[in-house]
Amino acid sequence: xxLAVIIFNFILLSLVxxxxxxxxxxxxxxxxxxxxDDIRRTYGLDRPFHIQLATxxxxxxxxxxxxxxxxxxxxxxxxxxxxxxTLLLVVTALVLAILIGTxxxxxxSRKPNKLFSxxxxxxxxxxxxxxxxxxxxxxxxxFVAMLEIMPLSGLVDPxxxxxxxxxxxxxxxxxxxxxxxxxxxxxxAYSRLARASMMDVLGSDYIRTARAKGLGETTVTYKHALRNxxxxxxxxxxxxxxxxxxxxxxxxxxxxxPGLGTLAFESILxxxxxxxxxxxxxxxxxxxxxxxxxxxAYRVVDPRIRSARxx
Amino acid sequence: MQTAAPLLEVEGLEVxxxxxxxxxxxxxxxxxxxxxxQTLGIVGESGCGKSMTALSIMRLVPTPxxxxxxxxxxxxxxxxLQASEARMREVRGKDISMIFQEPMTSLNPVYSIGDQIAxxxxxxxxxxxxxxxxxxxxxxxxxxxxxxERRVREFPHQxxxxxxxxxxxxxxxxxxxxxxxxxxxxxxxxxxVQAQVFDLLKEMQEKTGTAIIxxxxxxxxxxxxxxxVIVMYAGRVVEEAAxxxxxESPKHxxxxxxxxxxxxxxxxxxxxxxxxxxxxxxxxxLAALGAGCSFAPRCSHADDLCRRQAPQPFTVGxxxxxxxxxxxxxxxP
Ligand SMILES: Nc1ncnc2c1ncn2[C@@H]1O[C@H](COP(=O)(O)OP(=O)(O)OP(=O)(O)O)[C@@H](O)[C@H]1O
Ligand SMILES: [Mg+2]
Numbered sequence: 245x246x247l248a249v250i251i252f253n254f255i256l257l258s259l260v261x262x263x264x265x266x267x268x269x270x271x272x273x274x275x276x277x278x279x280x281d282d283i284r285r286t287y288g289l290d291r292p293f294h295i296q297l298a299t300x301x302x303x304x305x306x307x308x309x310x311x312x313x314x315x316x317x318x319x320x321x322x323x324x325x326x327x328x329x330t331l332l333l334v335v336t337a338l339v340l341a342i343l344i345g346t347x348x349x350x351x352x353s354r355k356p357n358k359l360f361s362x363x364x365x366x367x368x369x370x371x372x373x374x375x376x377x378x379x380x381x382x383x384x385x386x387f388v389a390m391l392e393i394m395p396l397s398g399l400v401d402p403x404x405x406x407x408x409x410x411x412x413x414x415x416x417x418x419x420x421x422x423x424x425x426x427x428x429x430x431x432x433a434y435s436r437l438a439r440a441s442m443m444d445v446l447g448s449d450y451i452r453t454a455r456a457k458g459l460g461e462t463t464v465t466y467k468h469a470l471r472n473x474x475x476x477x478x479x480x481x482x483x484x485x486x487x488x489x490x491x492x493x494x495x496x497x498x499x500x501x502p503g504l505g506t507l508a509f510e511s512i513l514x515x516x517x518x519x520x521x522x523x524x525x526x527x528x529x530x531x532x533x534x535x536x537x538x539x540x541a542y543r544v545v546d547p548r549i550r551s552a553r554x555x
Numbered sequence: 556m557q558t559a560a561p562l563l564e565v566e567g568l569e570v571x572x573x574x575x576x577x578x579x580x581x582x583x584x585x586x587x588x589x590x591x592x593q594t595l596g597i598v599g600e601s602g603c604g605k606s607m608t609a610l611s612i613m614r615l616v617p618t619p620x621x622x623x624x625x626x627x628x629x630x631x632x633x634x635x636l637q638a639s640e641a642r643m644r645e646v647r648g649k650d651i652s653m654i655f656q657e658p659m660t661s662l663n664p665v666y667s668i669g670d671q672i673a674x675x676x677x678x679x680x681x682x683x684x685x686x687x688x689x690x691x692x693x694x695x696x697x698x699x700x701x702x703x704e705r706r707v708r709e710f711p712h713q714x715x716x717x718x719x720x721x722x723x724x725x726x727x728x729x730x731x732x733x734x735x736x737x738x739x740x741x742x743x744x745x746x747x748v749q750a751q752v753f754d755l756l757k758e759m760q761e762k763t764g765t766a767i768i769x770x771x772x773x774x775x776x777x778x779x780x781x782x783x784v785i786v787m788y789a790g791r792v793v794e795e796a797a798x799x800x801x802x803e804s805p806k807h808x809x810x811x812x813x814x815x816x817x818x819x820x821x822x823x824x825x826x827x828x829x830x831x832x833x834x835x836x837x838x839x840x841l842a843a844l845g846a847g848c849s850f851a852p853r854c855s856h857a858d859d860l861c862r863r864q865a866p867q868p869f870t871v872g873x874x875x876x877x878x879x880x881x882x883x884x885x886x887x888p
Contacts, residue, residue: 449657452661456653457726547667548710
C-alpha cells in the first residue's frame with residue numbers, strides 16, 4: 245500500500261516539466277548548459293528513470309527520504325520540524341469541527357422547525373460553498389484589519405520567550421484564525437450531517453422504547469440517540485481527513501503558518517522534488533494512521549463492529 | 556372479576572393528525588376498560604388505530620403532527636391526559652409498560668441488553684448499579700433466556716428476533732407494571748416462536764398479575780389469550796364483548812366479516828384461493844370520513860340512516876356493546 249503510494253508519487257512528479265537545475269539556474273540568473281548538467285549529475289537526474297525510481301524506493305524503505313535540493317537538509321529532518329504545527333492546526337480544527345458540529349446538529353435536530361435549525365442549515369450552506377482562502381481572508385479583514393485583536397500570521401511572536409506560559413498562550417492566539425478558517429467548512433458539514441443523522445435516529449424504534457421506559461428527553465437524546473447518530477459523523481470525518489490536510493495547505497499558506505502545508509507549497513514552486521515526495525509519503529502515512537484511529541473509534545462506539553471484527 | 560374496579564379506563568379518546576390532505580381523526584371516541592389481571596384484546600384491520608390507542612395511553616403520540624384532542628385515560632382513577640410530563644415519566648415503564656411489533660429494531664444497538672433492562676430499574680426504583688444488573692439477570696431467567704449471566708452482557712445484534720422479544724418482555728416487566736401493552740408482539744416472528752412468546756406472556760401474567768392489552772391481527776391468539784375483545788374500525792370501537800361471545804356470535808357486521816375471514820384450522824384447507832372470505836372494499840381515508848357510519852360503504856346492511864349519522868355504541872345483552880344501528884332497538888337480530 246505505502247509502496248504503491250511512493251511509486252505513484254515518483255512517477256507523477258517525474259512527469260512535471262522543469263527540475264532542480266532549472267530552479268537553481270533561475271534563481272542565480274541563468275547558467276550555462278555545463279553547469280546545469282553538472283547539477284543534474286550531482287542529484288542523479290541523468291540516470292535512466294527506472295534506476296532513479298529503484299534508488300529512491302530503496303532509500304525510503306530504509307527510512308531515508310533523501311535530501312532537500314533547496315535546503316540541503318535531510319527531508320526527514322525537515323518534515324519532522326514542520327509536523328507539530330500542522331498537527332496542532334489540523335487536529336484542533338478537526339476536533340472542534342466534530343464537537344461543535346455534532347452539538348449544533350443535536351440541538352438543531354431536537355427542534356427541527358425552530359430558528360436555530362434553520363441557522364444550522366444556512367451555516368452549512370455558506371460554510372460548505374465558501375472556499376477556505378476566502379473564509380480566511382474574510383476573517384483576516386474582520387479580526388486583524390478591523391478589530392485588530394488577532395495577529396496576522398506566523399506561529400508565535402518571536403520576542404516571546406520559548407516554553408513559558410505566555411509563549412503557549414501566544415501560540416493559541418496565533419492558532420485562532422487558522423483553526424477557525426480551516427474548521428469552518430467541516431463544522432458546517434458535520435453539523436448538517438449530525439442533524440440529519442440525529443433526526444433519523446430520533447425516529448427509530450429504540451428511541452420510542454427509551455421513551456416508553458420513562459426516560460427524560462435529555463437522556464433519550466444524549467444517551468440513546470447521540471451515540472448512534474455519531475457513527476456516520478465518525479465515518480465521514482475519517483474519510484475526509486486527507487481532505488482537511490489539503491485544506492491545511494491553503495490555510496497555512498494564507499497565514500504563513502510554519503507547517504507542512506507551507507513547506508509543500510514552497511517546495512512545489514521550487515521544484516524541490518525530494519521534499520515534495522517526502523511530504524506526500526508522510527501524508528499518506530498519516531492518513532493510514534488516521535484510518536486506524538477511526539477504526540478504534542468505531543469499536544468504542546459500536547458493539548456490532550466490535551464483535552464482527554473479533555469473530 | 557365482574558365486580559373489580561377498572562384499573563385502566565379510556566373514555567372518548569380523540570386523536571388527530573395534521574396531514575397534507577387535512578386533519579385526519581385517527582381515533583374517534585375510543586372507549587375501553589381494563590380490570591386488574593385481565594387481558595384485553597384489540598383487533599382490527601391495519602391502520603384502524605390500534606397502535607395509536609396504545610401510544611395515547613402512554614402519551615407518546617408524536618406531537619406534532621399528532622394531537623390528543625379529547626377524552627380521558629384514567630389509571631386507578633388518575634387522569635393521565637392531565638398529568639404533568641414528569642408524572643408521565645414515572646408512569647411509563649413503572650405502571651404501564653409497552654412492547655412493540657419490531658423486536659429487531661426496538662432495542663438500542665449500542666448498549667448491552669443488561670444495561671438496557673437495568674436502566675429502567677435504576678430509573679424507577681433507584682437501585683444501585685449492581686442490584687439493578689442483578690434484577691436484569693433474574694428477569695432474563697424469568698423469560699427463559701439460557702445462560703442469563705452471560706447473555707446479560709451481550710448486545711441486541713447477537714440475539715435472534717424471538718430472543719429479543721423476550722428481552723423486551725423482561726425489560727417491560729422488570730418494574731412489575733400493573734398494565735402491559737403488547738402491540739403485535741409476534742407479528743415479526745415466525746410461527747413457532749410466536750406461540751412461545753404468547754405462552755411466555757401468559758406465564759408472566761400468572762406470575763406477576765399484570766393486566767395485558769394485547770393488540771393483534773391473529774384471531775387465534777386473541778381467542779387463546781384475551782378475556783375481552785374490542786374491535787376497532789377506522790378509529791372507532793365498533794364492538795366490545797367477552798372473547799367467547801364475540802367469537803360465537805359477533806354482532807357488528809364488520810366483526811362478523813372479520814371472524815369469517817379467519818380460516819378454520821380444523822377443517823380442510825379451502826380448495827382454491829377465492830374460497831377465503833374477505834370483507835369487500837377498503838378502509839376509507841381518515842381525512843375524508845363523512846358524518847355517517849364509517850363502515851357503511853362496505854356494509855351489506857347499510858341504509859340511509861347509516862350513511863347520515865354514525866351510531867353510538869348500544870348495549871347488547873348484559874355486558875357487551877356494539878356501534879351499529881341494527882342493535883338500536885332491543886330484540887333486533
Ligand atoms: N405520523 C403520522 N401522520 C399521519 N397519520 C398517521 C401517523 N401515524 C399514524 N397515522 C395514521 O393513524 C392511523 C392509525 O395508525 P395505527 O398505527 O394506530 O394503526 P394500527 O391499527 O396500529 O395498524 P397496524 O395494524 O398496521 O399496526 C393510520 O390510518 C395512520 O395512517
Ligand atoms: Mg400498529
